Amino acid sequence: MNSIPSLPVSDLTAVMTMIAPRNTCSAPDHQSEFVPVVRFLVMSDAHIEAFADVGCSRIQKAVSLGYSHARSDSAYPSLDAVMLCGDITDKGEKSQYIAFKSTIDSVLEDGTQLLAILAKNHDCWGPMGREALSYFSSLTGLDTDWHYTINGYHFIGISASSDSNYHYEPEQISWVKKQLDEAVADDPDKPIFVTHHEHVIHTVYGSGNKEWGIDNLKSVFGAYPQIIHFSGHSHYPINDPRSIWQGSFTAVGTGAIKYMEFTVDGVKGVHPEHYKETGQAWIVEVSAQHEVRLRGYDVFSEALLCEYVIKEPANAAKRQFTPEKQEAASSAPAFPDMGSKRYFTVPAARSTDGNIIFLYRAIVYDKNGNELDQVYKVNNYWNDPTYDYVTLAVNAPPGSTVKVFAENAYGMRSDPLIFEVG
Numbered sequence: 107m108n109s110i111p112s113l114p115v116s117d118l119t120a121v122m123t124m125i126a127p128r129n130t131c132s133a134p135d136h137q138s139e140f141v142p143v144v145r146f147l148v149m150s151d152a153h154i155e156a157f158a159d160v161g162c163s164r165i166q167k168a169v170s171l172g173y174s175h176a177r178s179d180s181a182y183p184s185l186d187a188v189m190l191c192g193d194i195t196d197k198g199e200k201s202q203y204i205a206f207k208s209t210i211d212s213v214l215e216d217g218t219q220l221l222a223i224l225a226k227n228h229d230c231w232g233p234m235g236r237e238a239l240s241y242f243s244s245l246t247g248l249d250t251d252w253h254y255t256i257n258g259y260h261f262i263g264i265s266a267s268s269d270s271n272y273h274y275e276p277e278q279i280s281w282v283k284k285q286l287d288e289a290v291a292d293d294p295d296k297p298i299f300v301t302h303h304e305h306v307i308h309t310v311y312g313s314g315n316k317e318w319g320i321d322n323l324k325s326v327f328g329a330y331p332q333i334i335h336f337s338g339h340s341h342y343p344i345n346d347p348r349s350i351w352q353g354s355f356t357a358v359g360t361g362a363i364k365y366m367e368f369t370v371d372g373v374k375g376v377h378p379e380h381y382k383e384t385g386q387a388w389i390v391e392v393s394a395q396h397e398v399r400l401r402g403y404d405v406f407s408e409a410l411l412c413e414y415v416i417k418e419p420a421n422a423a424k425r426q427f428t429p430e431k432q433e434a435a436s437s438a439p440a441f442p443d444m445g446s447k448r449y450f451t452v453p454a455a456r457s458t459d460g461n462i463i464f465l466y467r468a469i470v471y472d473k474n475g476n477e478l479d480q481v482y483k484v485n486n487y488w489n490d491p492t493y494d495y496v497t498l499a500v501n502a503p504p505g506s507t508v509k510v511f512a513e514n515a516y517g518m519r520s521d522p523l524i525f526e527v528g
Contacts, residue, residue, distance in 0.1 A: 140399055140415070142182040142391035144257040146221075147172035149387035149405075150191035150303070150338025151362035153228060157205040161196075164363045164385040165206075168405040169213040175389055175401075182391075185218050186256050191338045191360050192225030192265070192303030198232040200241065207245055224250055225303035225339070226266035226273055236268045251278065253285045259392060260289035263301045274302070274322050282323065286330050294332065296396050297356075297419040301336045309357035311348030312340030312369065328354040331422040334398060336360050336388075341367040344386045344402040345411035347432055352425040356416065358400065361386035386411070396420070448502040451495050452523055454485075455512030462487040467519075468498040468510045478506060485512075502527045 149168050152161035169188055176185040188210075195202035214220060222242075224230065230238050239250045250265035262285045267275040282300075289298045305312060306327060307319030318340040327333050333355035341362035342349060349359035363385040368376040384406050391399045398416040403409065418424045425431070455463050463485045470479040479501045486492050502508050509522035 140391070140393055140397065142179070142399075143394050144186050144259050144392045145172075145176055145182065145184060146187035146189055146256070146261075146299075146390050147185060147387055148189045148191065148301075148336050148358075148360055148390055149363050149385075150336075150360040151193040151341055151364055152190070152206070153193055153196040153362075153364040154202045154205050154209075155196045156201070157208065159205070160382075161364055162205055162209040164405055165190075165209050166213050168363065168385065168387040168403075169210070171387070171403060171405055171408060172389055173213075173215070185215075187219040187221050187254075187261065188214060189221040189261070189263075189299075189301060189336065190223070191301045191336050192223050193228045193338060194222065194224065195229055195238075196231075198224075198229050198234055198238045200234065203238070203242055203245055219254060219256060220246070220248065221252065221254065221261055221263055221301070222246070222248060222250075223263045223301055223303060224265040230266055236266065236270055239265060239268050251281065253288075255292075258293075259296060259299065260285075260292065261299045262286065262289070266303070273304070273320055279323060279326060283326050286326070286333070290330065290332060295420050296332065297334050297392065297398055297416075298330065298332045299336070299390075300327070300333050303337060304339045305337045305359065306335060306357055309335075309351040309353070310337070310342075310359040311346050312342035312359060312367075312374075313337075313357075314369075315374065318342075318374070331355055332420040334358060334416070334419055338362060341365060342369070343411075344388060347412075347436075348429075350400070350414055350427045351429065352416075352427045354422060356419060356427075358388070360388065361402075363387070363405070446501045446503040447499055448508070448527060449497055449499050450508055450510055450525055451497045452510050453495055454493055455520055457514075459514075462515060463492070463512050464515045465513050466496045466498060466510065467513060468500050468508055470500050470502045471507045471509070473505055473507075478503070504528060 152165050154161040172185045177183045194206050224239055224242055230236050234241055243250060252263050254261045264274060264278055264282055267278060269275055305319045306324050307313050307321045313319030335355060335357045338360040342359055343366050344359060344361040351357040365382040370376045384404050387403055387405050389401045398419050400414045401410060402412040404411055450468060457463060465482050465484045467482040469477060472478055481498050481500050483496055483498055504527055506527045508525040511522050512520040
């Protein structure tokens with residue numbers, strides 16, 4: 107377990123040693139009002155399976171985004187740390203750790219501290235088991251339990267226990283408490299950034315059951331209102347407002363680099379369409395007044411998904427993001443007034459001659475058979491597979507009839523699907 111080294115600030119002008127995904131990010135809003143004194147990137151659940159796979163490429167992309175964001179800020183152009191909150195690998199195999207090391211070395215620059223922990227499950231599966239902890243340390247030169255100060259702010263992380271009988275050993279829990287006491291003694295008004303892989307039970311979205319949430323450290327953390335805790339494991343999206351929680355301390359879910367999951371109607375592990383097509387990460391900044399700004403990004407599209415500013419992170423009486431306050435500030439969604447606009451979704455048509463379906467056409471008729479509106483959508487017949495369903499939007503007032511046709515390349519139409527508009 108690490109002592110508390112102090113890390114210098116760098117202007118991060120080193121050149122990347124291999125080609126990585128290029129990212130652009132606009133300058134932070136309200137720079138004059140919020141000037142960082144420390145900035146770090148947080149992500150989890152890359153589930154690396156092989157060299158240069160999607161987990162590797164998204165780690166590269168996230169780190170590159172972090173640097174691009176930093177350099178766009180003339181007031182503070184530094185990325186001081188990159189935090190990975192476990193499930194770095196999918197099965198804890200040596201080749202997967204080597205792939206991670208190669209990936210992070212390709213993008214991490216001098217002056218940026220790597221803060222990485224290993225999880226009980228995926229990182230310690232495979233033939234190495236819990237020996238993955240010592241292997242990771244020998245490979246990277248890093249401890250798997252650590253306490254660093256970066257620009258005066260404390261960062262504490264704990265990995266899975268080396269003893270398979272425990273999530274976290276009693277000695278680890280005692281060590282964490284000692285590190286927290288040292289951080290508070292240094293400055294009780296500063297936030298303390300803490301990570302272990304699993305959510306603390308009954309905090310953020312996804313923590314409500316004992317598969318994704320654990321209670322090993324909840325009583326410890328509850329005594330330190332300064333804590334901002336980052337955890338992964340569930341893969342639940344960071345831009346869900348339930349992924350930030352404040353109570354006796356602050357908890358933040360880290361989503362996932364690899365894929366998203368959800369709980370719907372009490373059923374966990376729901377995987378909707380396109381759930382693998384994104385990865386998420388936080389860029390976290392702290393001001394000299396100890397305000398903490400969390401910005402959640404889709405690292406694939408580089409889109410800013412959400413933003414939170416925690417004004418007084420050490421003051422439990424000034425919580426802004428308690429579940430009660432978040433819900434009270436929410437309101438029910440509303441559909442826009444569509445007027446006479448109607449949407450019709452039809453299944454893909456079937457070719458009867460082995461040739462393409464060229465387009466789908468919707469025609470609106472009044473009660474006398476007069477045409478009121480007509481739209482079409484060209485089928486994506488140059489792709490495989492083509493559309494399973496097609497949606498067409500037309501102006502269809504009450505009392506009208508909508509007929510939807512499929513057409514081949516020669517304008518031959520199918521029998522229509524007919525819809526009466528009430």
